[in-house]
Amino acid sequence: MLDQPQSAPEASANLAKTVAAAASGLPQEKSADGTRPVAFRGGGFAPQPGRHAGWIGVVIVIALWQLAGSAGWINPLFLPSPLAIGRAIYQLALSGTLWQHLAWSAMRIGTGWILGTVAGVIVGLAIGLSSLARGVGMTFISALFPIPKIALLPLLILWLGIGEEPKIATIALGVFFSTAISVYSGVDSVPRNLIRMAQSFNVPFTTIIRRVIWPGALPSILAGFRITASIALLLVVSAEMIGAQYGIGAFVLQAGNLMQTDQLLAGVVILSAFGLLIGWLLSLLERRLLHWR
Amino acid sequence: MDLIASRISHKFGTLDVLTDVSFAIRTGEVVAIVGPSGCGKSTLLSILGGLLQPNKGRAELRGEAPAGSLNPLTFVFQDFALLPWSTVGDNVAFPLLHTGLSASEREAVVADALRRTGLTDFRDAYPKQLSGGMRQRVGIARAIAVRPAILLMDEPLSALDSQTRELLMEDFIGLLADGSMGAAYVTHNLEEAVRLADRIVVLSRRPGRIREVVTVPLTRTERGDFDAREKLLALQNELWSLIRDEAIDAEREVQHA
Numbered sequence: 001m002l003d004q005p006q007s008a009p010e011a012s013a014n015l016a017k018t019v020a021a022a023a024s025g026l027p028q029e030k031s032a033d034g035t036r037p038v039a040f041r042g043g044g045f046a047p048q049p050g051r052h053a054g055w056i057g058v059v060i061v062i063a064l065w066q067l068a069g070s071a072g073w074i075n076p077l078f079l080p081s082p083l084a085i086g087r088a089i090y091q092l093a094l095s096g097t098l099w100q101h102l103a104w105s106a107m108r109i110g111t112g113w114i115l116g117t118v119a120g121v122i123v124g125l126a127i128g129l130s131s132l133a134r135g136v137g138m139t140f141i142s143a144l145f146p147i148p149k150i151a152l153l154p155l156l157i158l159w160l161g162i163g164e165e166p167k168i169a170t171i172a173l174g175v176f177f178s179t180a181i182s183v184y185s186g187v188d189s190v191p192r193n194l195i196r197m198a199q200s201f202n203v204p205f206t207t208i209i210r211r212v213i214w215p216g217a218l219p220s221i222l223a224g225f226r227i228t229a230s231i232a233l234l235l236v237v238s239a240e241m242i243g244a245q246y247g248i249g250a251f252v253l254q255a256g257n258l259m260q261t262d263q264l265l266a267g268v269v270i271l272s273a274f275g276l277l278i279g280w281l282l283s284l285l286e287r288r289l290l291h292w293r
Numbered sequence: 294m295d296l297i298a299s300r301i302s303h304k305f306g307t308l309d310v311l312t313d314v315s316f317a318i319r320t321g322e323v324v325a326i327v328g329p330s331g332c333g334k335s336t337l338l339s340i341l342g343g344l345l346q347p348n349k350g351r352a353e354l355r356g357e358a359p360a361g362s363l364n365p366l367t368f369v370f371q372d373f374a375l376l377p378w379s380t381v382g383d384n385v386a387f388p389l390l391h392t393g394l395s396a397s398e399r400e401a402v403v404a405d406a407l408r409r410t411g412l413t414d415f416r417d418a419y420p421k422q423l424s425g426g427m428r429q430r431v432g433i434a435r436a437i438a439v440r441p442a443i444l445l446m447d448e449p450l451s452a453l454d455s456q457t458r459e460l461l462m463e464d465f466i467g468l469l470a471d472g473s474m475g476a477a478y479v480t481h482n483l484e485e486a487v488r489l490a491d492r493i494v495v496l497s498r499r500p501g502r503i504r505e506v507v508t509v510p511l512t513r514t515e516r517g518d519f520d521a522r523e524k525l526l527a528l529q530n531e532l533w534s535l536i537r538d539e540a541i542d543a544e545r546e547v548q549h550a
Contacts, residue, residue, distance in 0.1 A: 191374075193370060193372055193374045194374055194376060196344055196374070197368065197370060197374035198387075199344065200342060200343075200344060200364075200366075200367065200368045201364050201367070201387070201388035201439065202364060202391070203387070203388065203390070203391055204391055207390060207391055211376070211387065211390075212376065215376070215378045216378075292377055292378040292379075292419050292421070293377075293421075
């Protein structure tokens with residue numbers, strides 16, 4: 001049976017009620033006393049990192065990878081199983097080869113990173129504090145920062161010989177520019193009111209730098225350290241692949257040339273662990289130095 | 294020690310901010326500086342405190358600072374300007390580090406400043422752990438630790454809620470009661486001005502020039518009496534009538550800026 005047709009005013013009133021209810025998002029049901037709960041509308045848009053979800057995900061992927069390898073679904077020459085990679089790492093550690101390569105890489109990264117960081121901090125502070133240094137330094141940094149530093153390695157070999165110096169210099173150059181940028185950005189981000197406050201108490205220039213500017217810039221500087229640690233890792237591998245007998249980069253390249261993919265991936269895993277270790281050390285430093293945040 | 298604004302004019306680029314402002318803050322006197330938004334009150338305070346060089350005129354000092362004053366002109370900032378990486382105790386000790394005081398002398402000065410501001414129990418707290426009112430108390434403790442001759446206060450209560458403002462106003466009245474310290478007190482709040490100041494400098498809208506200097510006809514002790522309320526309210530209304538039209542114009546100007 002067809003519904004009775006509504007009069008125009010009735011239809012209009014019902015439509016208005018329906019639209020209002022839909023727009024308010026309120027539920028239609030009412031309790032006996034005529035009240036109804038206000039619908040909750042504030043959910044979502046607040047993702048939380050699961051406490052164990054990340055690790056569970058990694059374990060699942062490795063298990064599937066191992067299953068695919070053991071079942072023969074993947075040719076081990078192209079992708080060795082996780083167990084094969086683990087065995088390769090164990091044998092490398094046992095024979096001492098791992099430590100030999102790791103020691104060379106660590107020496108190059110450590111020396112290059114320290115040299116680049118010291119120079120970058122000095123230049124970054126100068127740019128942050130002096131108009132002259134800012135004028136000159138910003139021009140050079142803007143011009144030279146985009147150059148892929150590894151492209152300079154052949155030139156550095158020409159200048160410094162074929163020893164360790166060009167590799168360390170490449171890493172130092174890569175670290176220098178990012179450090180200088182993070183330091184002067186950090187200095188720029190120190191609230192000016194804190195500097196004015198210190199000046200209003202006639203605090204000397206060097207004390208302002210030590211007690212106000214340095215701690216104020218530290219969050220940006222430490223964030224820069226994370227970036228420069230990654231740059232140093234990237235450059236050491238690249239430099240070692242171009243011209244080195246020892247080092248993780250050289251080892252990975254040799255393994256690739258010999259089609260020893262388990263050794264190759266063992267090198268990649270070691271690099272990843274090395275990167276994670278640096279990240280963990282920097283987190284420790286941040287917790288210690290930035291506890292006030 | 295007197296602090297004198299002598300024919301001060303200032304521009305930011307082509308924008309005239311202050312024009313020919315002259316007045317004096319005499320020893321132990323509290324002078325409030327009021328006026329519409331953007332009239333150059335804070336700029337004037339920065340010039341008086343030596344943080345900004347005026348284009349014309351100058352800030353002058355007359356007479357000697359009291360014996361033992363480590364920083365005769367000392368600011369109390371609107372945003373507190375506390376070092377977030379330092380504890381309350383270290384923030385108060387910060388301006389003393391270069392003064393030549395020994396560690397034990399510094400310790401005694403800090404302890405006294407914290408005691409006077411009720412912060413002794415918060416000595417090891419960090420600024421982020423404190424409420425706005427407590428943070429400003431740290432700013433005040435830091436200021437009084439250097440025994441100033443004149444406090445330069447730039448809207449020190451404007452970032453606080455009304456209850457905290459009231460409590461801190463009582464603290465200011467107590468601190469300035471004995472006349473050992475003078476103050477320049479920049480504020481939008483006319484009630485604060487009439488409660489605290491001996492004289493009130495009223496600036497016109499930008500470029501700020503002195504419209505009037507009003508003397509508050511009661512001592513600060515008398516202002517606490519119940520009978521004084523009407524007089525203070527009348528004075529507050531008088532000040533408001535002086536700046537109301539310009540405040541409206543200034544607000545429209547800000548909205549259209």
